[in-house]
Amino acid sequence: MDVGITGRDLLHDSVVSAKEILPLGFGRASFYYASKPGEISGLAELEGRRVATSYPNLVDAHLAEVGVKAHLVRLDGAVETAVELGVADAIADVVETGITLKTSGLETFGKPILKSEAVLIQSERVTEGSDAAAAVEILHRRLQGVLIARRYVILDFDCPVSAQEEAFRLVPGIESPTVSPLAREGWVAVRSLVPRDEAPFVMDELWRVGARAILVSSLDTCRI
């Protein structure tokens, strides 16, 4: 396989020769140690204890990194039941909302071992200049275009020339805003990309400096 989509945590655990080339922004979760509240409060206390996980390589590498020797108990699922069943003293597992841990009577301790999300990966066997590398690059660009399109909106507005410098500071765009003449003397039309989550604030500010006919529209995809 030359290219694929997986979770960052699964990539680290699989120990395959592949590298992450694009974070995809969905399937976000953190990977944490957890135990019964008050039972274990820090990584050092894992020394000599049993840790259940479905990600043994990832956890093994982390324990080695922090210099703690623990016994790994490899489970394929329902890891959160391991402490209650007496199979382990702690677990290391995926946490998103924390509901699974809470309903299992467990609490995280320490910092997250890893922040994960879905990622595009490329095999280390794909050599530069090969057909596979060219195909992966096209896929990478197309996916990146969709990710950028989701993060930004198109902002169009009419602006008095006297206020345009102030308006440009509010909408610098990714490269530069597009400015077109308007039939109305002393006014220009401006188009720029703006981060989606900043759009309401930018619209308020543009209105304040004198811009009018402020329109926001979504992008489907782009190549920037």
Ligand SMILES: Nc1ncnc2c1ncn2[C@@H]1O[C@H](COP(=O)(O)OP(=O)(O)OP(=O)(O)O)[C@@H](O)[C@H]1O
């Ligand atoms: N609740 C979740 N929210 C976000 N991502 C998650 C969640 N659960 C698992 N993932 C991600 O999904 C990928 C697959 O993980 P995993 O195989 O452990 O999922 P699972 O649903 O627990 O699988 P299974 O049901 O086979 O045990 C991983 O990258 C993991 O980070």
Ligand SMILES: O=P(O)(O)OC[C@H]1O[C@H](OP(=O)(O)OP(=O)(O)O)[C@H](O)[C@@H]1O
């Ligand atoms: O923090 P939360 O929002 O509760 O999510 C985390 C849980 O989600 C996944 O399990 P999933 O429900 O997919 O099933 P599984 O237990 O069979 O792995 C994961 O293995 C955790 O147990």
